Amino acid sequence: MAEHHLAQLNIARLRAPIDSPELADFVALLPEINGLAERSPGYVWRLQDESGDATALRPFEPDVIVNLTVWQSVESLRGFVYRTAHLEPMRRRRDWFVPADEAYLVLWWIPAGVLPTIAKAAERLDLLRRTGPSPEAFTLREPYPS
Amino acid sequence: MSLEAIGALRERVRRAVYDFVVARAEPVSRNEVAEAVAIGRTLAAFHLDKLAEAGLLETAYAPRTGGPGAGRPAKLYRRSAAEHAVTLPPRDYRLLADVLASAVERSGVEPAAYAAAREQGAKLAGGAMIPRLAELGYEPFEDPDRTIRLRNCPFDALAQAHPALVCGLNLALLEGLVTDGDVRLDPGPTGCCVAIQSKNKRR
Numbered sequence: 001m002a003e004h005h006l007a008q009l010n011i012a013r014l015r016a017p018i019d020s021p022e023l024a025d026f027v028a029l030l031p032e033i034n035g036l037a038e039r040s041p042g043y044v045w046r047l048q049d050e051s052g053d054a055t056a057l058r059p060f061e062p063d064v065i066v067n068l069t070v071w072q073s074v075e076s077l078r079g080f081v082y083r084t085a086h087l088e089p090m091r092r093r094r095d096w097f098v099p100a101d102e103a104y105l106v107l108w109w110i111p112a113g114v115l116p117t118i119a120k121a122a123e124r125l126d127l128l129r130r131t132g133p134s135p136e137a138f139t140l141r142e143p144y145p146s
Numbered sequence: 147m148s149l150e151a152i153g154a155l156r157e158r159v160r161r162a163v164y165d166f167v168v169a170r171a172e173p174v175s176r177n178e179v180a181e182a183v184a185i186g187r188t189l190a191a192f193h194l195d196k197l198a199e200a201g202l203l204e205t206a207y208a209p210r211t212g213g214p215g216a217g218r219p220a221k222l223y224r225r226s227a228a229e230h231a232v233t234l235p236p237r238d239y240r241l242l243a244d245v246l247a248s249a250v251e252r253s254g255v256e257p258a259a260y261a262a263a264r265e266q267g268a269k270l271a272g273g274a275m276i277p278r279l280a281e282l283g284y285e286p287f288e289d290p291d292r293t294i295r296l297r298n299c300p301f302d303a304l305a306q307a308h309p310a311l312v313c314g315l316n317l318a319l320l321e322g323l324v325t326d327g328d329v330r331l332d333p334g335p336t337g338c339c340v341a342i343q344s345k346n347k348r349r
Contacts, residue, residue, distance in 0.1 A: 091317065099254030
């Protein structure tokens, strides 16, 4: 069994309220995409509330949603993000989210069996923004091995 | 070095060997190459090894079947993933493409970029679809469901750095290009992320 898993946080600023017509297509895709993640090779865990996703959680700002997940490897995360039906909402993200002027996605290694918290995840994002990619906080473009 | 690699293709038979290997979906053996190109096995091996030395082909070994005494696994050849490009005078469009892709992402103008790609695709249209896609480097083939799949991503390195944007641009380009088919995103583990459903019986 692997000693480490890959934790991932990405945040996105909504163009309009989550229950607005502009966001309707995104909301409609959520159950399918979340289900797809759970069935994808290497998936370990995702943050969700009783509603089945994390879009109600606003730990950063009121219009910023979060996605916090754990995977077995960078390859399995990358495979899900870019080589499945998840690519379509990625292609359309500008319809729903304001472009970011700072890093909005951070990856880091955690001991297998441990789950990340939002607070810890926020620290990693802050580290990435301050110092750029490092073994403690990195990106899909510049990954670091466990 | 890229110029040397491309120079390795100068000789006609070696070029035929290379063209055969890269057109196959799966790695091929020396014997398959010899038969396809109608040359002897020793000559096929010679050319294949020269191409591998030049970095144009990679070698792999077939999975072992049979127990002890079955013989060593077959040596197979496939296209190398390495890119080789020579531009004279020196040109570096990819550098600028990377800068422009980052600018699009930062400013959020993806919709305008996709519209521009669609227009460009329409300008590139002409003639039968499959040959046109082949000319553009997509390496089209029909899968068992008769969906047209594309083996090669012409924008691969840029797509690795900016996947959502480049796949979106590619989809828009092909939407503009393909007039007698439906184009959609349908990525697999390898190859181009787009699949095409032809509307016509004949292509």
